[in-house]
Amino acid sequence: MSEWSVAEPDALTFEEPVTALQVRIVGGTVNVVGTEESSARLEVTEIEGPPLRVTHRGGTLTVAYEDLPWRGFLKGKWLDPDGWRRHAVVSLAVPAGTRVEVGAVSAAAVVSGVGGRTEVRGVSGDTTLVRLTGPVSADTVSGAVEAQALAGDLRFRSVSGDLTVVEAGSCVRADSVSGSMIVDIDDSGRPTDIGLNSVSGEIAIRLPGPADAQVEANTASGTVSSAFEDLRVNGQWGAKRITGRLGAGNGRLKATTVSGSIALLRRPASEGAPTDKKVL
Known part of the structure; x- marks a missing residue:
């Protein structure tokens, strides 16, 4: 397993295969785009608060806060605005067939050009889904979801x-x-x-x-x-x-x-x- 801690703007390229992506952020924006490239790339242009933990293991690339698990994402302290004192702007380019999971608390999420299964969970930020060919699941508390050209x-x-x-x-x-x-x-x-x-x-x-x-x-x-x-x-x-x-x-x-x-x-x-x- 490879691991990084991102506490300031940075860019990383992953040459090893990426078949699944997991992103969980609080505040800011996450943008995921599928490409025809075999490699994946992460760019963090803004970050405030604790660092993001980035791991690459067994084909799964994870970009998340350590205290923000996927299980129970729409429950607990993340429904309380006092827990949102963080901000990150994250962009990822991944192979088009990647399976994508995005969790966003008070953050906008954009996923486009992905052919694998896409799952998005949001507390209050809006979600945009464009040109996705695989099945899509979107769960939100109050954020809006806008989608265009979904084949699945x-x-x-x-x-x-x-x-x-x-x-x-x-x-x-x-x-x-x-x-x-x-x-x-x-x-x-x-x-x-x-x-x-x-x-x-x-x-x-x-x-x-x-x-x-x-x-x-x-x-x-x-x-x-x-x-x-x-x-x-x-x-x-x-x-x-x-x-x-x-x-x-x-x-x-x-x-x-x-x-x-x-x-x-x-x-x-x-x-x-x-x-x-x-x-x-």
């Missing part, structure tokens, strides 16, 4: 953080208490597999036309709207539902809220194409 499955869980996905892959699973969800599905032709749940957050889903899914959307007290004339919008007072089949119904779309609104949107088939919309 996405699993999102949050208390109050918002989710925005542009050009999502075929499978999205999301659960939130009060965060809003905006999900735009790509037009790859794969069957849609969407499951979104929220207590009070708003949900908006944009589907390509023609879409292919069995649809069930429910809200106990919010409003619903649909841009698809083939779907039924039911309910006058209280609970409302959108149900029906789009295309052959090979995919699945299910959205549920207690008090939030639900909107099903459609990309126009061509510029200026008419859109029928039902609102209740």
